[in-house]
Amino acid sequence: MLRKASSLKGYAIQATDDELGSVKELYFDDRQWGVRYLVVETGGWLSQRSVLLSPYSIKGVDEAQETVHVSLTREQVKNSPDIDTHQPISRQLETQLSDYYGYGNYWSGPYLWGVGGYPVYPLPEAGAVPPPPGESPEELAARAADNPEDVHLRSSKDVTGYHIAGTDDEIGHVEDFIIDDEAWAVRYLLVDTRNWWPGGKKVLLATHWIERIEWSDSTVWTTLTREQIKNGPEYDEDQPLDRDYETRLHQYYGRNTYWD
Structure with a gap:
């Protein structure tokens, strides 16, 4: 479904056990134009901390209830890496986040979400679909490792x-x-x-x-x-x-x- 990004602002984030907070804004990358994270304000239960949630964790959007459902628990989010959303987000910080949740790295492949076009996890095998011409997943991963600050994440609010x-x-x-x-x-x-x-x-x-x-x-x-x-x-x-x-x-x- 196509929707305005601003329409998600204020939507509740529903974890598997409790509510996490509400959507504040989005982070997207300016190369492949993927929505890489929802910035979520957690409110009082987590000392007003903002956290980043990847679409890998999103199970669905309930428009009627204005709710985004995620496959995470409060405890998982509470113990996630503390990332300052007021500062540029480096590849190193992104790697820490993906390693913590056990997701694949979206930059390690030729498609919008690495080896696929959707943020589905577990990901399909890399050889299931022939990659288009260009850098191989291994070359992309190596380039990202060599350039830990080579991040093109932009805030929807800022742009x-x-x-x-x-x-x-x-x-x-x-x-x-x-x-x-x-x-x-x-x-x-x-x-x-x-x-x-x-x-x-x-x-x-x-x-x-x-x-x-x-x-x-x-x-x-x-x-x-x-x-x-x-x-x-x-x-x-x-x-x-x-x-x-x-x-x-x-x-x-x-x-x-x-x-x-």
Whole structure:
């Protein structure tokens, strides 16, 4: 299901034995656009500590009850590595976290979640699906080990408000993120164009249309033009974001779909 990332804010995190807290924000990586962690505020039972929960632990999202169910206990979360979410998260800290919970490392493979496209654990055997051309899982793991600080995790809260720059001019700013809560991937940036176009509209920018992100000046660069965006399909938040709309969106911009 595709949903706005902000819609998860405040959702309760339900462990197997008790409630853990509520969702504060998300961490995603700016290379494969995977949602790597939910930042969870635990409240009084854990001295207001914030913890990171990987989608590997998520069993499902109950939209009616506004609850995310995880396959963890309170005791597991209580004894997890203490990570300061106000500081950059290094690969070393991520490794400590994955080792503690016994998960695989999402960066040790060619797909969104290492050797697969979904955060399923136990993971399928690495040889079950032929890897695409590029670095092997072993090469990726070695590169990560050689570059312990080579982490591209970004906070959804911090990136909200970033400028969107096209090939010719500014297009708008990031208002939200559209995520897939099964693959736990960021599929689109929700862009508000009204800062340069009075009476403008909101549009979706697929993450595979993004050329680069300049963190120093808070700008996301895309290969689209302002005119393309201005004449492109509008995103209506009151209408379902279904595959038909996604297909029309990609056809308008003449781009391949992410599911192809």
